Amino acid sequence: MPSPIPVHRILPKGFPAAITLRPCSSPNQFRGKRRNFSFVKQSNGELPQCPWYTVIWDELKLLDLLGSGGFGWVYKGIYYGKTVAIKKVRKCTKNKLAARQSFWAELNVAHLAHENIVKVVAATTSVPANPQAEDSVGTIIMEYAGGTSLDHRIYNCAHPLDVGECLRFSSDIVSGLSFLHSHSIVHLDVKPANVLITESGRCKIGDFGCSHKLAATSDLTPNGQLRHLGGTYTHRAPELLRGRNATLKADIYSFAITLWQMMSGDHPFSGDRQCVMYAVVAYNLRPSFSHVFDETLVGRKVRSVIDHCWKVEPIDRPSAEQLFETITNLNSLL
CATH class of the missing domain: 1.10.510.10 (Transferase(Phosphotransferase) domain 1)
Structure with a gap:
């Protein structure tokens, strides 16, 4: 069992511990400092330059299930027209803290980019209202590195x-x-x-x-x-x-x-x-x-x-x- 690490010690800088559930989650939008971001699809096929802590759900489409484990599922999907991998982290009934730690640990590399590291494209603790929402810790969208x-x-x-x-x-x-x-x-x-x-x-x-x-x-x-x-x-x-x-x-x-x-x-x-x-x-x-x-x-x-x-x-x-x-x-x- 992972040690009981306070959540505030493993949060990435700028990401609050709790975010109000909204279709689009950006922590800066819930601090009285609403920011305007451009989400125009890039003509070169690249993902738009959105903050990594923002997910635009209307642009996300799930395709095939790639795998599953103790903390959730990984899907192949489309985000802004580009193939991505989507990791849905679920609450573990036996160890809810471990599931939360796993989610936040994934974001240790959210601000980094390297050719030999799977890049995080976007992440959020908010999910659209659906039957699985109560069981969700968060969603992480990553580059699709192959099957x-x-x-x-x-x-x-x-x-x-x-x-x-x-x-x-x-x-x-x-x-x-x-x-x-x-x-x-x-x-x-x-x-x-x-x-x-x-x-x-x-x-x-x-x-x-x-x-x-x-x-x-x-x-x-x-x-x-x-x-x-x-x-x-x-x-x-x-x-x-x-x-x-x-x-x-x-x-x-x-x-x-x-x-x-x-x-x-x-x-x-x-x-x-x-x-x-x-x-x-x-x-x-x-x-x-x-x-x-x-x-x-x-x-x-x-x-x-x-x-x-x-x-x-x-x-x-x-x-x-x-x-x-x-x-x-x-x-x-x-």
Whole structure:
């Protein structure tokens, strides 16, 4: 269960904790400072330059359901004539606070734009009156990055990834992480299922429902950071399993597991969940390296990179920036 973090500590700047339900939600419209925005459709096919905290419902059309989870549904849709993904976050009956935290955490990247990050187009806590309105925490409209995840590419395609593809995808992922970390944002759920592959073959990191904005002082400060209990246990850094505070280096550990999956085409752990987590913490359990890692010079170097990234202590792992440079050098060897 996520820790009871006050909502005001995780709200993006400029977004109030409560907004009156209206067809169009913009927090500035409910503070006595009504602003006029232009919502004219762009002739070049791009979305209009609206504030990200505004949704114009008349321009939003739901199409196919792409997936669902504990906190809601993701649809493919159309917004101002452009294909988008729409995430509807619902109130979780067992843990309403966790659902709210997941929604606000998604907005940690609302003001950011990077080619390897799924961009937030618009978001709101308001919904038009309908039977599902009572069950809604909020709606997030994001760029549509394609219908294929890295998880699907690893486990559901006839041909396994070759080393070149693994490094190319890794370069995209680490580039995105480096950008996030430069803004003191830790993703905390890096895994193949949360990496989307566009039609052009570019990887984009998505699903920021577990992310945190860390204090600007230091990514390794032991005090004052938020403890983190979410994410996926197979990719969760050992310090998080021990109950220590989250740092940027937790993402580096998760990336190491992800890179191992790309190279091996296998699942990192099997067996009882609690037993796996205990072994990771108490006995430094890590996935086993197959012969794929020993067949070539580049494979052996990738193995060394993974070993470095899943070190026990966060301080012993490379930064995302250092890791990006290493992977770039490996790409040059192909």
